[in-house]
Amino acid sequence: xxxxxxxxxxxxxxxxxxxxxxxxxxxxxxxxxxxxxxxxxxxxxxxxxxxxxxxxxxxxxxxxxxxxxxxxxxxxxxxxxxxxxxxxxxxxxxxxxxxxxxxxxxxxxxxxxxxxxxxxxxxxxxxxxxxxxxxxxxxxxxxxxxxxxxxxxxxxxxxxxxxxxxxxxxxxxxxxxxxxxxxxxxxxxxxxxxxxxxxxxxxxxxxxxxxxxxxxxxxxxxxxxxxxxxxxxxxxxxxxxxxxxxxxxxxxxxxxxxxxxxxxxxxxxxxxxxxxxxxxxxxxxxxxxxxxxxxxxxxxxxxxxxxxxxxxxxxxxxxxxxxxxxxxxxxxxxxxxxxxxxxxxxxxxxxxxxxxxxxxxxxxxxxxxxxxxxxxxxxxxxxxxxxxxxxxxxxxxxxxxxxxxxxxxxxxxxxxxxxxxxxxxxxxxxxxxxxxxxxxxxxxxxxxxxxxxxxxxxxxxxxxxxxxxxxxxxxxxxxxxxxxxxxxxxxxxxxxxx
Numbered sequence: 001x002x003x004x005x006x007x008x009x010x011x012x013x014x015x016x017x018x019x020x021x022x023x024x025x026x027x028x029x030x031x032x033x034x035x036x037x038x039x040x041x042x043x044x045x046x047x048x049x050x051x052x053x054x055x056x057x058x059x060x061x062x063x064x065x066x067x068x069x070x071x072x073x074x075x076x077x078x079x080x081x082x083x084x085x086x087x088x089x090x091x092x093x094x095x096x097x098x099x100x101x102x103x104x105x106x107x108x109x110x111x112x113x114x115x116x117x118x119x120x121x122x123x124x125x126x127x128x129x130x131x132x133x134x135x136x137x138x139x140x141x142x143x144x145x146x147x148x149x150x151x152x153x154x155x156x157x158x159x160x161x162x163x164x165x166x167x168x169x170x171x172x173x174x175x176x177x178x179x180x181x182x183x184x185x186x187x188x189x190x191x192x193x194x195x196x197x198x199x200x201x202x203x204x205x206x207x208x209x210x211x212x213x214x215x216x217x218x219x220x221x222x223x224x225x226x227x228x229x230x231x232x233x234x235x236x237x238x239x240x241x242x243x244x245x246x247x248x249x250x251x252x253x254x255x256x257x258x259x260x261x262x263x264x265x266x267x268x269x270x271x272x273x274x275x276x277x278x279x280x281x282x283x284x285x286x287x288x289x290x291x292x293x294x295x296x297x298x299x300x301x302x303x304x305x306x307x308x309x310x311x312x313x314x315x316x317x318x319x320x321x322x323x324x325x326x327x328x329x330x331x332x333x334x335x336x337x338x339x340x341x342x343x344x345x346x347x348x349x350x351x352x353x354x355x356x357x358x359x360x361x362x363x364x365x366x367x368x369x370x371x372x373x374x375x376x377x378x379x380x381x382x383x384x385x386x387x388x389x390x391x392x393x394x395x396x397x398x399x400x401x402x403x404x405x406x407x408x409x410x411x412x413x414x415x416x417x418x419x420x421x422x423x424x425x426x427x428x429x430x431x432x433x434x435x436x437x438x439x440x441x442x443x444x445x446x447x448x449x450x451x452x453x454x455x456x457x458x459x460x461x462x463x464x465x466x467x468x469x470x471x472x473x474x475x476x477x478x479x480x481x482x483x484x485x486x487x488x489x490x491x492x493x494x495x496x497x498x
Contacts, residue, residue, distance in 0.1 A: 003074055006067035007082075010089055013058050014283035020058075022239045024051050029237055029245060031116065033229040041113050049109030056104050059089070060096050068093060084464045085282040095161075098147040107140050111410045118408035119232050125398035127379050134375040134407060138368050141412045145369055155369040158413030162290040163420055164467050168366060171416050174481055175362060178355045178419070181485045186353055188498040189340050190391075196335035196495075199324075203255040207321040212248070212262055214317055219266040219300050220451040221246070222273055233405040234261040234347070236268035236297075241277065241285060244269045255322075256337060257348055260301050267300030268293060270451065274459035289467040290414055294421025295428060296458070302351045302422070303429045303487070304450070308334045309442035338495055342391040344399045352492050353390060354422070360385045361404070361415040369412065423484035424471060428458065430483045431475035 001009075027048065036044045058064075068090040075083060096104070114133035121129035145154035148161075153168040160166060216223060231247040238244050246265035250258045271293060279285040287293040304310060311334035318325040318333075325333075340352040349357050364381060367373045373381060382401040387393040394400030406414050432438060432453045441450050457474040471479050492498075 001063075001066050001070045003070065003077070006070040009063050009067040010071075010085065010283075011281060013064060014085070014089075014281070016058055017055060017283065018240075018280065020051055020055050024048065024055075025237050025239050027051075028112075029229070029239075031112075032231050032235070033247065036116055041116055044116075045109040045112040048112035049105045052108035053101070053105040056096055056101060059093050060101075064089065064093050065097075080464060081279065081282045081284060084284055088283060088463060095148060098149070099144065100147075103140070103143070107410060110136055110140070111408070114408040114410075115405060118402070118405055122232065122398050122402040125396040125402065127397045127402060130402065130408065131375060134378070137407065137410055138375050138412070141410065142369060142371065153366070153370065155366045155413065158365075158369065159416065160413075162411075162413050163417050164289050166291075166416065166420070171362065171420075174420065174423075175355070175359050177481055177485065179359070182352065182355060182488060185489060185492060185498070186340065186342075186356070189352070189492065189496045190342070192496050192498055194497070196339055197328075197332050198339060199255055199336050201324060202252050203322060203324070205250045205252055208250055208255060208258050210321055211259065211317060215259065215262050216246070216266050218313070218445065218447065219263060219305075220270045220447055221266040225273055226269060228262075234265055236265045236272070238272045241273060241275060241280065244272045254348070260305070260337075261347065263305045264297045264301040267297035270300070271296040271454075271459050274451070274455040275462045276460040279462040279464065284462045284464050286463045288463045288465060288470060290417035291421040291424055292458070292467050292470060294417050295424035296454070298418070298422040299425035299429060299454075303425055304438070304442060304447070306337050306351060307439065307442055309439045311337060312443060313445050335495060338491075340492055340496070344386065344392055344394050345403055347403075352488055355419045356389050358415055358419040359389055362419075365412055365415065423481045424467075424479065426484035426487045427471065427475050427480060428454070430487075431457075 027044075031044065068086055071078060071082070071086040072090065075086075078086065110133065114130065114137060117133055118130050121127065141158065142154065145157040148157035150157040156167040159168070159171070212228065213223065216228075225242045226244045226246065229245065229247045231249060234247045234249055236244065236246045246262070246269050248258050248262045248265065271287070275285045277285075305314075308330070312330045314337075315325065315328060315330055315333050318328075338351065340350045342353060343349050346354070346357040346361075360382065363385065364373070364378065368375075379397050379401045383393050386400070404415075406412075429438065432450065436449050436453050438450060441447055458470065461470060465473060468478060
């Protein structure tokens with residue numbers, strides 16, 4: 001095969017993958033935002049499974065690996081985009097080839113059904129409903145570890161799927177450092193008798209919705225290239241770079257939930273919308289890792305929009321909709337949106353304790369993949385770990401083991417990226433502050449310089465650079481969690497004067 005023939009094969013396959021992936025994303029969006037009729041679940045799962053099988057076939061055909069091997073042999077002649085395309089297609093091919101095709105298709109059909117069952121199970125707080133699906137899902141994931149291969153811990157095989165280069169040894173050190181530095185601060189704050197004023201009461205959902213266009217515009221999300229929806233568990237999905245959709249969930253008794261989940265998903269969407277257009281042809285208009293993607297959502301949600309400067313912009317908007325805030329000042333609102341205390345729900349956890357929620361899931365997933373625990377044990381183990389690490393115990397499974405959609409979709413190994421990604425975000429902001437007046441931008445209500453820095457240093461690169469290379473190029477140094485730990489320590493020590 002010649003170089004030109006290899007490129008022709010890969011470009012045609014990448015285009016087909018892009019179109020099938022868009023179809024899958026639209027079907028999944030529809031299922032999660034409008035629902036699937038109960039009797040249609042098997043057919044819905046079969047459709048998702050068939051489309052996923054077509055993706056599988058596109059990548060694992062003999063001409064795919066022949067093209068990759070041809071280009072790998074010509075590495076010195078390739079451009080950066082061509083080299084990255086070859087690397088990514090080759091990696092995906094070799095991973096997929098490790099999985100029996102019938103198993104891959106069965107997994108995708110199972111995941112499509114399980115995610116819908118999970119919604120009902122959570123609503124009813126009925127773990128027994130989802131247990132048969134979890135048992136099959138975790139069994140598949142254990143086999144996946146063996147198919148992929150690993151050198152030390154089976155969980156390593158799955159972690160690398162979501163965060164390139166991550167393994168149990170590295171993450172044990174990372175979470176250990178957070179436990180050592182952050183857990184004592186959480187205890188100090190818990191013992192502090194001075195408590196900030198809280199946002200309490202009922203807030204009309206219609207009025208909440210009126211705030212969302214301003215919020216999304218503030219982050220830089222282009223609403224002409226996306227749409228919004230309501231779901232049980234908020235997410236962002238990309239149909240194409242001109243159709244990036246976000247969702248949220250409204251609670252009448254929790255105003256901050258919809259506000260900050262909207263900002264969080266907008267952070268994901270801005271990243272997707274800002275990827276360089278030319279990367280689509282190479283299949284590189286994507287993130288190099290879930291941690292990098294989470295760095296953007298968590299960066300917008302917390303480091304930008306839970307700041308004192310943003311509180312000053314938010315307060316007048318809240319007053320426009322709710323008389324409740326007429327007597328509030330900027331400092332009171334800043335403290336209220338940064339209350340730190342143990343809680344049960346991860347997506348509503350405060351910034352300080354958030355990593356502890358991730359630790360619970362990390363430790364359970366690690367044990368599941370090692371075969372040390374089984375799916376039937378999860379509710380009790382979950383409750384025990386929450387009590388041990390966070391100091392609260394769920395009263396039922398809806399606010400406990402059933403609160404996240406990830407396991408029903410087969411995303412084992414995803415959770416640690418939330419914490420790692422947040423640490424990436426702190427390092428990005430630290431570097432950004434050297435050339436951008438971040439607080440000044442927030443005070444003026446103009447994030448153009450912030451978004452410009454992120455687009456130039458993070459967003460536009462897509463998956464051309466690996467996570468470690470991207471972080472080093474953007475910040476001038478390799479990953480260092482000290483920026484995250486220092487950021488949390490300084491912010492919450494000041495907030496609570498401990």
